[in-house]
Amino acid sequence: MLATRLVKTCAILFLLGAGVLSSASSSAIAAPRRAEVVRRANAKFFVPARKKLLSRNLTCNFSRGRTALGYITTKSGKKTFRVLSSKELKAARKKKLHNICPSVCARQIRAIEIGAVENTPTRITPAMMLKIACNPRASLEIVGAPILGQAIATSSGIDYIPHLHVNGIERLRLRFKGVSTSASAAISISSIAGTEFVGRALEISPYRVALTPNEVDHLLQKVGADNDAQLRHIGITQGREALVEAILNYQSPNLTSVNSAANTLAEQYQYFDYFVFQRNYRHSPSLRAFWLAQMLEGNPLRERMMLFWHHHFAINLDALKFSNGAASNWWLQEHFEILRARSLGSFRSLLQAMRDDPAMSGWLNNSQNQYRLDVFQQNPAATTNDNFGRELMELFTIGRTDRFNQSIPYYNETDVKSAALAMTGQHLYAPSSGLIPGYGGWYNGNGVTQGWELNRSFRGRITMFSQSGVGVLDRSIVDRDTLMDHLLFNHPGTARNLAFKLISYFAFPQTQGDNVSAAEQAPTNTIAEILLANGYEVIPALRTILNSSLMFAPESRDTCIQSPTEQIVSAARRIGLPLQVLEIQSTPWQLESAFADSINGTGHAILDLPTVFAGQKQCGASLDSQRAHGEGWLEDQSIFNRLRAVGRILDFSMRGPSSNYWEHGAGVKLKDTLLNGLVNPSAEEVLTRIESRFGVSLNVAQHRRILDTLNPFSAPWSGATEQIKEQRLAQVTLALVAVFPQFIMR
C-alpha cells in the first residue's frame, strides 16, 4: 500500500518536473515583442530605444557593415522582414543597432531535433538554431559536456560525434557566444555497430577510403600523432589516403636540428656560457629533452620512426662514455643527427651511416676491429673484434634466423668472423690532432670523426652462409660496402626482417615461428618486395602499411603495450600540455627538463638504452612470440615509474613559475587544457570530458570511483576551491593515463 502510494507520488513529482522543464524550455524561445516604430523615408522599421533594444526582436546581419536585415513596416502597416536599404541601414547604425544584433539573434534560438549515427560527425550550425537566419556567422558554444559523444566547436558550428555503439538521445545545451540565453538540441543517436575496424588481418591491400573518427584516432595513435586536430580533421573529412599522405608529408614548424636548438636556447638563456652549453648540450639528458619536445610538437611520424630506429640500433651513452670520455658527447650528437636526418629516408643510407658512425663504432668496438696481414696469415680468425660484425647480422640486417623458419640459423660463428673481417679498418679521428689510435680517451677537442684505413681494412675473398645455404656469398673481392649490399640485396633476410618489424610495430605483431602459413607471411613478403624495389626507402613501405586493410583490422587495435616514452608523450598530447611543460631548463652545467628526467626512471632512458639487445622490448621486435607485444616493459618498478613520471610532469605543469630550478613550472592548469571550453563544469561533465579526451570507456564501478574522487561526499566538487579542483583533476588524470590498460595499449 505504502509502496503504491510512493510510486504514485513519484509519478506526480516526475510529471511536475517535466512540466517545469517543458515550461523552461519554451520560455527560452521568447516570442517576439512588439517593437517601437521609427519612421524614416517611406519605410518604418523597428528601432527600439537604446535601453530597451536588448529585449527587442529586430534581427539583423551586419556582415562587413554592408547588409542588414530588419522588420520593416510599410505605410500600409504591413510588417515584413527583409534586407535593409542603405538608408535604412544608415539609420540603424546611427542608433547603433549593430551592437545588439547578437542578442537579438539569440532571442530567436529554438530547440532542434536531429538524428545522428554512432561514431559519425553531425554538424549543428548556427542557422539551424535560429528561427530566422540572421547572423549565420555567429559561433555556437556548448553549455555543459555531452554524455553520449563528444562535441567539437568549429568555425562553422558544432561537430557532434556520438560514441561507438551508442543508441539514445543526447540533449546538448547550446548558446551563441556572449549571449546568456541557451536552447537545446536533441540528437537521436542510432547505432550501427560493426561498421568500423573491418579490415582484414592478412590483407596488405588498401582499406576503404572513408574512416570513422575512431579509425582516424587509431591511426593517429599508431604514428604518435594523438590529438592532432589538423590531421584528425583531414582523416574524418577526406579519408584514409589523404590522412596517410598528410602524415607522411607532415610539415613541422619546430626546430629541426640540435644545433639550431642550441643556438636558440643559448640566446634565450643569456647568462649561460655558450661554449659550455655547446658542449654539454650534447649530453644524453639534453638530447633527450630536445627529442621529447620534438615528439610532442614536431613531425609525429619522423619521431616515431626515429624511436623505431633507435631501438633497432640501440646505443648507450654511459657505456660509450666509459670507454671514450668526453668525445662521446659529440659522437652521440652525431648519432642523434644521423637518426633524425634519415629516419624517413633510405634504410641503406641509414645502415651505412650507422656503420660509419663514431658512436656506433665506439659502442660496438668496430674502431678496434683491425685487419693485420701478419696476424691474419698466422691465424685468419685472430685479427678481428667480432662485436659489430655479429650485431650487423643479428640485429641490424638479416636476423639470426628467418622469422618464419626459426629452427635454421642464417649464419654460424665462422660467418660472424668473416663479417667482422669485412668491417675492419675503421678509425676515429680528431680533426685537430689527427688519428686517435683506436681509443677515444678523455678526449676534449672539438669533435671527432671517423675514417677508414686502407692498410687496416680487409679486401679479399670471403665466403659466407655456405652452411645455411641461404644468401651464399662467395666473391674474390669483398669489403665493407660489398658485404653490406650483399646483406641488403642478395640475402633474403634483411628485407624480410625489416618488413616484419615495420608491420609488427605499426599494425600488430605478426605471427612468427616454423609453422606460419603462406597467407600469414604474405604481408611481410609484400613489404619486403616494396623495400627492395625502392632501394630500401621506407616511405613507400610505410605508405602501404598505413593504408592497408590489416592496419584497420580488429587485431590491430589495442595490441601493443606502449613503451614508457610513447605512453608519456601520448599522455602529454592528449591532455593538451603545451611545450612549455617540457621547457628545457638550463643550468650552467647542463640542460634538462622535468619531462626528460622523469622518463629516465621508467627503464626507458632513450639514448641510454641498457644493452644492444634492449630494442627487443619494442612491440613487434622480439623473436619470442610471448613477448612480441611489448611485455618486456612490464616490470614492477617501471610501472611505478610511469606513475611517477606523469605525476612529475603534472606537478611541474601546475606549480607555476618559481625561482628554483626544479620548481620552475610552466603554470599550466589542467582546467585550461583538459577542460578548455567548459564553463563551471559539474563533476559529471568533467568526467565525460576526460573519458572522451583519453579515449577510454569506463564501466559503472570505475565511473563511480572517479566521481567519488572528484566529488567526495564530505567536500563536494561544487564547493571546492580552484586549487582543490586542480589537485583532484590531476589525480584522476594520472590514474587514467599512467597505468590504465585502455590508455597504455595502442
Place this chain on the structure above:
Amino acid sequence: MSLNRRRFLVRSAQLGGAVTLSNLIRPTMVIAQGASVNSGALGRYFVHVVLDGGVCGLSLCPPAESATFAALQTRRSALMARQTGTLSNGTPIITPYSLSDVSIAGHSGAPYGVHPYFKQTEWSGVLSLHDQLSAGRGRILAGVGKPTVDGSHDSAMKKLLTGTDVWGGGVAKHWLAALIDRYEMPVDTVWSLGPQPGIPLVANTSRPITLDRLSSYDYYRWGSYLGGNQTADQASDLARALVEDEDEQRLTPSGQRLREAVLHAFNSRDSAVQRNAATVRSEWSGNTQVSGLFQDAVKIIRFAEANGNVEPMIIRITVQGFDTHGFQRGQIDSHATYFNRAIGLMMADLGSIMTKTAILMESEFGRTIHDNSQGSSFAPDTRGTDHGWANNHLIFSGGFRSATPLVVGGAASVSELTNSTILSRKADSRLPVAETLQWMGINPSDAFPGVDLGTPLRLFV
C-alpha cells in the same frame, strides 16, 4: 599425472626423510644415489644470478696455478693478469698484479686465481669473495657452459633460460616456469629481480610470477616506490582501483597481461614495504644495481625465514653490463668490486640462513684467453670479441659437501685456453642448477625434461 602443490610438499617432505632419488631423476643425474637427502630440504633458497652478456669469467677466475700463470699473463696481457713488457705495437705494459694477488690455496694444493679485486676486505665481519672461497663457502665451476648454435644472444638465452634449444612458439618453457606450473608454486616463492631483457619468465605459464624490480634506491631515498612524487602517491590508490575494476573481457590478451602486471606491481609494493622492515647492514647503503638487487634478495629471504617459510624459494637476479667487447680491464675491475661487496654483504646478512641457501652466478657467454689475448684499451688491435660457450661460474652456499674441491667441473688446459677460439664445454650449465634444485627437494627432471646433463658435480651434501 599432475603433481599439485600439496603433493609436491609431501613428496619433498618424504625426500627429506629417507626416500632415494633414483626413482625421481634421470640415470645420469643420480647424485648421491642410495643416500638420503638432507632432512632440511624444505624451505631452502636458491639465488640464481645471471649476468647478461659475456662476462670475462676467465679473468675473474683464471686457472692460475703457478706453472701456468706466466703463460696466461703473456696471452692475456691486457687483462688483470698482465706481464711486464711491451705489446706488439710498443705500448708498455705495467703489471699491476702478481700471482699472490690472485691465488687461492686449495685447488689440489696449488693456487687457483680470482680477480684481485675479489680480495678486498672492505668491512668488518664481511668476508671478501676470495676469503669466502678460501673458507670453503664457495666453489668455482670451471668450464661450465652451453653449446649455442651460433653464438648469438638469442640462442644463448634459449639455452640459458629454457634449458633447451627451443624458444618461444609455445613449445619450450623456461625451466623456472616449468617448475611453477608443475608444482603450483605460490607467487611469493618465485622472484625475478633486475632488468629482464629477453627473459621469458612469463612465457608459457598460466600462473602469476613475481617479476619484481622494485627499486630499493627509490625506496630508501624517498620512502616510497613512487620516488616521493606527491601527486603520484595520491593517485596510486585510485589507479590501482581502476585497474582492479577493469573488465578483462574488454581487453586484448596483451592488455590483460598489462593489467595483471600493474596489479602485480601494486601487490609487490605491499609485500615489499613489509619486508623492508627487515634490518640489514648499513653498508648496503652504497647502492649500485648489483647491491640493490642483492639487498632485495636478502630481505625476501629474511622475511620469508622470519615467517616460518617451508617452501622452496627461487630468486632469479639478472645483472646487466657484461656485454662488453673491449676495454675489458676497467670494466671488469668495476664489476669485481661491486660483486665482491654485494656477495660479502649478502652472505654476512644471511648469516646462518646460508646453510639453507645457494647462490649461483653464471653468465650468458664465456671467453677464451685466445680471443682476448693482446686485448688492451691502448692497443689498436684490442679485441675482446667472442661469445664463447664455456665459462667459469661461481657458487656459494653453506650446504656443500666438505669433500667437494674448490674447483669442480673440468678446468681447461692452458693450451686450450690459449689456442682455441671457443672453450670446450666440460660441464653442462644446467647441471649446477639441477643439483641445486635437487638439494632443495625439487626433481630436476621437471625443470629439464629429457635432457642428459652428464656427470654430476656432487656439490651438495
